[in-house]
Amino acid sequence: MSFAEKITFGDAEGRPSRRRRLIGISVGLVYLVFPITDILGGTLTGARAVWAGVLLFAFLASFIATVVANKSMFEQSPLTYPLLGVTSVLGVVGATVFGGSWLSLPVYTVVLYGFTLPPVWAVFAVVANLAVVVGAGLVNHDGADTIIVLGLQVVTLGVLFISVRNTRALTVKLRLAQDEMARLAATEERLRIARDLHDLLGHSLSLIVLKSELAGRLSEDAPHVHKEISDIETVARKALVEVREAVTGYRRRSLPEELDNARAVLRAAGVAAEVRISGTPLPGMLDGLFGWSVREGTTNVVRHSRATRCEIKVTFDGGHATLEIMDNGTGGEGPYEMGSGLRGLNERVAGAGGTVEAGPAPGGGHRLRVLVPTEACA
Structure with missing residues (x-):
């Protein structure tokens, strides 16, 4: 299994969970209530309100599709970057055309950048979105407090989610390193057991073989005793061979x-x-x-x-x-x-x-x- 396959938006075992991702983003989407209020409360009227509703719906659909299409933090599907591009364009258009609370749309896109783009690219994207918020706010003559607050949100949330991505990568690398250390420790323990087995049983069985040979020579005048001692020697030799074969199997690096x-x-x-x-x-x-x-x-x-x-x-x-x-x-x-x-x-x-x-x-x-x-x- 590749490293990318182990790092996902999903559970602790690395299985992607669309439900978990959707629940997570649904909490943040609560801030879209302010653009919705502009449409329903009469701040935007006529054709302007209709186009605002269409844009907001398209932005929301594109945002959710980008999150769901993403296979993992480090493995994107072929649709991820096109959807991310569409979401970014819709966010820029909404902020530039309508201003005010619509300046929050680039805030949502920086969250996607933090999860989907490499850190260096994500930083440039955050800076670009900060420029969009400031520029769109100035074009629409929004208050300085609105521009500053939303600009700070772009920076802080962008940095936060880039850090989350990096932290998740380090966590999985640490888990892989721990698994590898445990496997190597088990291998070393197996080799230690093999050495001890060879040293203890091998020495004892060799000694039994030697003693059996000596006893066999001393009992040549007693055929029955000589036969029994020969059997002991045969069994001991066979056991010694089997121990060495077992130890070789433990020690072999296939x-x-x-x-x-x-x-x-x-x-x-x-x-x-x-x-x-x-x-x-x-x-x-x-x-x-x-x-x-x-x-x-x-x-x-x-x-x-x-x-x-x-x-x-x-x-x-x-x-x-x-x-x-x-x-x-x-x-x-x-x-x-x-x-x-x-x-x-x-x-x-x-x-x-x-x-x-x-x-x-x-x-x-x-x-x-x-x-x-x-x-x-x-």
């Missing part, structure tokens, strides 16, 4: 899991990730080795590269398996040196008959390339 982890970590760090895979699945040994490589490479991208984009490419053509992690970062000034993590990875890959290349990429950024021949898969 490629699909690590790719999912890499996407989450890079996204949380603000790095756009692109993963391309061809020719997989990899054989078991290579799957674990490449999973380890993805984790090490991703960690380096997050910690050192200062990148905004990262591409992870895995290919397996039957002759060789290749992993490439490329970023557009600018970190690591000076001569490139392998850290302890990459040196450890280099040793593991070399043990499998492969090679590791790490350093600046020809087109800029950095690249980690792991190449392992097919013979290592046997």
Whole structure:
């Protein structure tokens, strides 16, 4: 699920709620009672009142449609910006032509700007609406108090809803980071249990095997006893193999899991990730080795590269398996040196008959390339 999909106008779990949005905006729409009063109270008469009613109805319909059409704070539908444009034009026309209480229409549009536009654009839009309120007020000879009050509302509400949008984004980023920390903590705990299991049971079972071998040699003159001891040795060896297989399963960093982890970590760090895979699945040994490589490479991208984009490419053509992690970062000034993590990875890959290349990429950024021949898969 993308980051944008998790941030919506909806409930805590990210599901959009049109009812909630409509209830929220209905409270603010109470201030439209003043333009309505101008129409019904006789301040506007004749054709002017008719056109005012048509404009107000169109503004209200466009405003509600913009709110409902918006998928989320960070994911707009194709209709969002056209509807926002229509709403803005209607607000400017109403304020300019009728003045007075109609200067409140741009106040409503800045609320939409705060929720739908990127912060920089929203700030410019707020400033533009402030200019509309002041200019329209002066053109219609409205009182200074009306212009000042509504101008302050444009600024304060615009800043408020831009802040609400940013706060919601930070809240969801924090939630994603907490989820990732919990997942990593669970992974580390699983590895700790695996280590303890191997150290405790592995040592004890190995000792039982050795003692059984010794007892077997000492009981060669007693066939029945020798047979029972041999059975103990067989069971102990089998249990030792099963423990090691279980520990290997706990410790293995599988490629699909690590790719999912890499996407989450890079996204949380603000790095756009692109993963391309061809020719997989990899054989078991290579799957674990490449999973380890993805984790090490991703960690380096997050910690050192200062990148905004990262591409992870895995290919397996039957002759060789290749992993490439490329970023557009600018970190690591000076001569490139392998850290302890990459040196450890280099040793593991070399043990499998492969090679590791790490350093600046020809087109800029950095690249980690792991190449392992097919013979290592046997």
